[in-house]
Amino acid sequence: MRIGIRSGLWALLFCGALARAGDEVVVPFLGNTKCPVSGEDKHDLGSFIAVEGQKVYFCCNDCKPEGEKDPKGTLAKAYPAESVKDLKNEKCPVSGKPATADATVVFQGHKVRFCCMKCPKKFSEKPVGTIVKLLHPECTDVGNEKCPVTGEPARDDVVVIWQKKIIHLANPGCVGKFKTDPAKYAVDKK
Numbered sequence: 001m002r003i004g005i006r007s008g009l010w011a012l013l014f015c016g017a018l019a020r021a022g023d024e025v026v027v028p029f030l031g032n033t034k035c036p037v038s039g040e041d042k043h044d045l046g047s048f049i050a051v052e053g054q055k056v057y058f059c060c061n062d063c064k065p066e067g068e069k070d071p072k073g074t075l076a077k078a079y080p081a082e083s084v085k086d087l088k089n090e091k092c093p094v095s096g097k098p099a100t101a102d103a104t105v106v107f108q109g110h111k112v113r114f115c116c117m118k119c120p121k122k123f124s125e126k127p128v129g130t131i132v133k134l135l136h137p138e139c140t141d142v143g144n145e146k147c148p149v150t151g152e153p154a155r156d157d158v159v160v161i162w163q164k165k166i167i168h169l170a171n172p173g174c175v176g177k178f179k180t181d182p183a184k185y186a187v188d189k190k
Helices: 002-022 064-069 071-078 119-123 127-135 173-180
Strands: 044-051 054-058 100-107 110-114 159-162 165-168
Touching (some): 044 064, 044 071, 054 071, 064 071, 110 119, 110 127, 127 159, 159 173
Antiparallel strands (some): 100 110, 159 165
């Protein structure tokens, strides 16, 4: 009888761990983790420059001025060609039509395929959200336009994933608040 009780307790604990794992808040990060100036394997979300619509992150604000001297060179160093992750998406994330290797864009180290070269313009409006959807096809982007934490306009580049839902937030500071009580801030639609 004790063996049965112990097995039952272990099963309950295991199932509880699985339930909690599904409730975990995931914060996707598509930026460079290695500082292009110092070479350190860390980044500061508040220390970055925007180059051609892409963010390059630095380990600290001291490195940022050096990176600003040659923005394109800094971008290339942050996302080297040999480290680009080819998402190998079979469908165009804009049109839903078959994607081709002839129509591609690399954004922050991620290669995305399109059906034609007209679609990247639409992609450029919401590149981070689009890539997060490609990386997490099991998730649904709820497409919220307002941040559930602040009520301010939500951004494409600040997202969390909770219970297989991609939720957009207003700024990086909202992530911590969302993580403290995701059920309070979760949204299901726009």
